[in-house]
Amino acid sequence: EVQLVESGGGLVKPGGSLRLSCAASGFTFSSYTMNWVRQAPGKGLEWVSSISSSSNYIYYADSVKGRITISRDNAKNSLYLQMNSLRAEDTAVYYCARDSLTGTTWPLWGQGTQVTVSS
Amino acid sequence: DIQMTQSPSTLSASVGDRVTITCRASQSISSWLAWYQQKPGKAPKLLIYRASSLESGVPSRFSGSGSGTEFTLAINSLQPDDFATYYCQQYNSYPLTFGGGTKVEIK
Numbered sequence: 001e002v003q004l005v006e007s008g009g010g011l012v013k014p015g016g017s018l019r020l021s022c023a024a025s026g027f028t029f030s031s032y033t034m035n036w037v038r039q040a041p042g043k044g045l046e047w048v049s050s051i052s053s054s055s056n057y058i059y060y061a062d063s064v065k066g067r068i069t070i071s072r073d074n075a076k077n078s079l080y081l082q083m084n085s086l087r088a089e090d091t092a093v094y095y096c097a098r099d100s101l102t103g104t105t106w107p108l109w110g111q112g113t114q115v116t117v118s119s
Numbered sequence: 120d121i122q123m124t125q126s127p128s129t130l131s132a133s134v135g136d137r138v139t140i141t142c143r144a145s146q147s148i149s150s151w152l153a154w155y156q157q158k159p160g161k162a163p164k165l166l167i168y169r170a171s172s173l174e175s176g177v178p179s180r181f182s183g184s185g186s187g188t189e190f191t192l193a194i195n196s197l198q199p200d201d202f203a204t205y206y207c208q209q210y211n212s213y214p215l216t217f218g219g220g221t222k223v224e225i226k
Binding site (some may be wrong): 011017037044045046047050059062090095102103104105106107109110112113 | 120127153169206208213216218219
């Protein structure tokens with residue numbers, strides 16, 4: 001089955017760190033650009049970061065630049081998001097999403113993992 | 120950064136209605152626009168890409184149009200399953216940006 005499964009979310013104090021993972025299955029993970037998108041409680045969607053298939057191209061939203069690192073391990077079919085210096089405004093559901101082959105649109109999403117930053 | 124503005128933010132409609140949602144970009148994005156549907160507690164679902172191309176498996180009552188800076192998502196004959204929040208997203212350039220969303224509610 002083609003799917004993405006996120007893990008690693010939880011409750012963390014401001015200034016803390018968290019590493020999110022996204023396990024891919026059912027497709028050739030190494031062929032696709034992968035992405036993280038988040039959604040704060042009651043708010044809209046916000047793109048966070050993208051990484052190309054070979055990790056040659058990496059992009060970040062300004063809101064997370066310098067605090068968050070995206071990476072992938074194609075041998076393990078896994079995508080990661082290392083989150084440091086977390087702030088209350090980083091509280092959100094974090095989704096991983098796979099690009100299509102026709103452009104930067106996302107036909108495949110995980111179920112999301114909740115990150116809560118609170119003291 | 121390209122700002123995406125959706126209107127209306129909320130739309131009340133009945134089953135069988137035709138509804139339209141507008142998305143405006145702060146600068147030209149050619150046809151690099153997608154539409155997503157999201158239901159509470161669920162991940163978004165891709166409906167339309169490249170402004171007017173229907174994603175596989177999406178019912179034909181959904182359609183997209185526009186280019187440049189103005190785009191429209193239309194839903195013909197609204198079905199009970201269509202009550203959800205809809206987002207546009209530009210993928211012309213990074214940072215990728217979404218519109219603020221349009222919630223389609225039951226009238």
